Amino acid sequence: MTDSITNRDLPLGVEVRHLAALEAIALTSSFSQAAVLLGYAQSAVSQQIATLERAVGHKLVERPGGPRPVSLTSAGEVLLRHATHITARLGAAKADLDALAAGDAGALRVGTFQSASARLLPPTLSRFRDNWPRITVELRNERRSADLEELVRAGQLDLAFTDTGLFAAPLKGAELIVDPYVVMLPPNDPLAEADELDLGRLDGVRMISGSADDTCEARVFSAIERAGVRPQTIFRSDDNLTTQRLVASGMGIAIVPLLAVELFVPDAAVTVLPLAPNQRLSRSIGIVWHEDRYHSRAAEAFVETAIDVAGGIGLPHIPVITSRQRSVLV
Amino acid sequence: MTDSITNRDLPLGVEVRHLAALEAIALTSSFSQAAVLLGYAQSAVSQQIATLERAVGHKLVERPGGPRPVSLTSAGEVLLRHATHITARLGAAKADLDALAAGDAGALRVGTFQSASARLLPPTLSRFRDNWPRITVELRNERRSADLEELVRAGQLDLAFTDTGLFAAPLKGAELIVDPYVVMLPPNDPLAEADELDLGRLDGVRMISGSADDTCEARVFSAIERAGVRPQTIFRSDDNLTTQRLVASGMGIAIVPLLAVELFVPDAAVTVLPLAPNQRLSRSIGIVWHEDRYHSRAAEAFVETAIDVAGGIGLPHIPVITSRQRSVLV
């Protein structure tokens, strides 16, 4: 370590409230609005920024004068990036200390994405509630699992489900389940005759895909590419059940993680096939948290419960079952 | 976003200097020593902590009374983790603003690890110096590339070479070169007869390995495991050249990245063989930086130079050359 003590004293006089002021200004593009946001008089904010600018030795805010909105200079932008992280971190610290104080009560902020919510979350939640009745679980749904990780990193979430499969610092995590990709077909599709699907047969086939920026979609796309075929995407859908309904109505096929398939929805009956053995594709669903943050006993218990539930879903079963009696529909 | 504005005002009155005080106490286990460290009187620190404790509503420091050293409570530990990151972040902000001000002068803190330093760094450095003479490059060597990434994350380094091959947030990076693993053999070793080495032949063979906690070593180990053999590690060495000398003196063989091999050291002549085609193993060497930090033009240029140099090293060549005239020694 080059030694953080000797160079820590350098940011002489920079204090949290200055950074908060900078953020408020960035947000509102106005000193006076920033002031009301922070509960100060306008002159206070004006002086705070002046002090901050003196402290760091840079002009941070561009004041065009007159009624025009103010903006950050490039130095201001640079500092702002750090400021947001610092205040976020402080918020996280507060949350941690609250959680510590709350003990077995308090809140647990959990992030989920669609297909985790569908199958994994309800049983986890209900079992968790039985054992930790005084914990309020606050759920937050995001479309992309990467966004959830970002929220955990920023301290806005205590736990998040993820399907990226990697727990790089500052994230720690546990793997819950390996979820194989399967093909959803209209029940009477000719491709449904086989016991499995070879991606090579998808040339020109009509497909319902996920959003282009989805990790799932990326995985599927690269697998298809690897197989050297070009199906045609006739529709993109964010929503698993929508996709399934589209498939059920015969519009095309879809390749989705098994957990995303709703087997028992009457009007969305589809046939599910595994992929050919040498083309097997899967995602690993896990749960992550921030290594630096206080991991309450409740959070710990939530993770344990999730692991337990995931084990109970019995991944070994499902693909076997589905591939046998491969047309599963009500 | 749940909105960082509404809950930002919660850490009422917590300021940077309080966190700095907490850190100093954690470091010294003493109020008075913390005070001299920070340049305050002892009473000041005492009051700062008191204020901080009042602000967060937790006892943070355990004062056993008398001459016994103080320690942090669990709440103190929790807060400390955040505090270190916050102050580190502030330091990074300072460094960024300095770099911004310095323009084409100033410092660039670059992290390296052994085998990157050996081959990639010198030409990069010399070319960089030609174009950016006023930039001081501060080098820092770490044994493990993961540690370097940690330093970049903490803002202690502006750039770092890496061999983990992944640029997960908050790190961004560029790939420089793919470095294949090769076998180093004593020149007269019977295994050196072949044009390549099949890991399957390593059962019981004496090996010089790397440290057990090294990523390189982990990769090699798992490849060997996959091949289903059990060589015997007779020695572990951190130092590439030491390893090579040990091999040269006939003590055993070693599997190392090609860039780690010193081809022209007189008293360390070894034979180098590629691995069998289906057992090819490589690492990807890249260079990383922090996505939130100010990426100066100099840093940008350094990356470009490194990419350029890496391209010039001509990875295509070397393995071919070595496998042909496979005994390379002076």
Place this chain on the structure above:
DNA sequence: AGCTCGGGATCAGTATCGCTGATCTCTATT
């Protein structure tokens, strides 16, 4: 042009805050 208005800077004044230095208290040591 001149006027007006919105928004930031400035300034005086004050209440607060944060530091120092001296003193007090406590506990382990002798």
Place this chain on the structure above:
DNA sequence: AATAGAGATCAGCGATACTGATCCCGAGCT
């Protein structure tokens, strides 16, 4: 018991971070 070392406490002062009033400036209106 006396001592020494370490933190808490307190008075006091100097710095500072607010408020509120005022000034200043540029854009847009008439």
